[in-house]
Amino acid sequence: MEIPLYFYAAYRDLDRLSPGSEETTLRVIDNVDLDRDDELNILDIACGVGTSTVLLANHFEKSTVEGFDMFEHYKNNLEEKIDENGLSDRVYAYQMDMRDPDFANEEFDLVFCEAAIEIIGFKKGLAEWKRLLKPNGYMIVSDVTWLRNPSSESRQFWKNIYSEVDTIENKISQIRNLGYEFIDYVVVPKNDWKDYHNGLEKNLNSLSGDKSAKEFVNQIRKEIETYRRNTDDYSYVFYVMRKV
């Protein structure tokens, strides 16, 4: 599958392809009881431009970190970051599908997936990726979650995009039902969304003359406006859990 060029243009120079920040990711990682001096194996699923992959590598300084994405463009982005940060001895980039990750069972101490599990589905992703974790290994995923009873606009918007948007309480039950120990959750804060949307908007303005991008640009604008009108309704929420 080829991604149109305007897609890359819309996300150009953004740190992430989702709302987030170094501060938020570090708050999330703080919940795992792993020794930073150990030589751990870490996987970043659907790494996008690789910012969190590198952050994980910098935080767990002795660990091997592998990141993959479905698209060559993002694999190349991560490779560039690996070179820039001098991490080629322990960070690796692959092109791979999250529906069939080509790794052995029980290979990882930590599996991380930011803003992408909706592609396979929350329950399916957690069920299928569990095999990748060592016993007691940690899984961290973020997923779109209702923070309160949402407006009909929010409901309608997400209904067309992702059927597994749910409350924190229900997500935690699903995690437990899939045989994980639930550890904690972290809500991606409004400021992360604000910065992300401001960056996106700047890029969209530069695409205004591209007729082929019109539908795509309108969809992203709708995503931004829906969020701005309903900031208290939903967010990405990181869930930290452990394989038991």
Ligand SMILES: C[S@@+](CC[C@H](N)C(=O)[O-])C[C@H]1O[C@@H](n2cnc3c(N)ncnc32)[C@H](O)[C@@H]1O
């Ligand atoms: C919203 S972005 C999140 C990227 C990154 N984790 C972040 O937070 O910036 C979703 C990512 O999933 C990737 N993707 C889409 N389908 C995929 C698949 N089947 N397997 C692996 N990656 C996929 C996209 O290329 C994109 O990089």
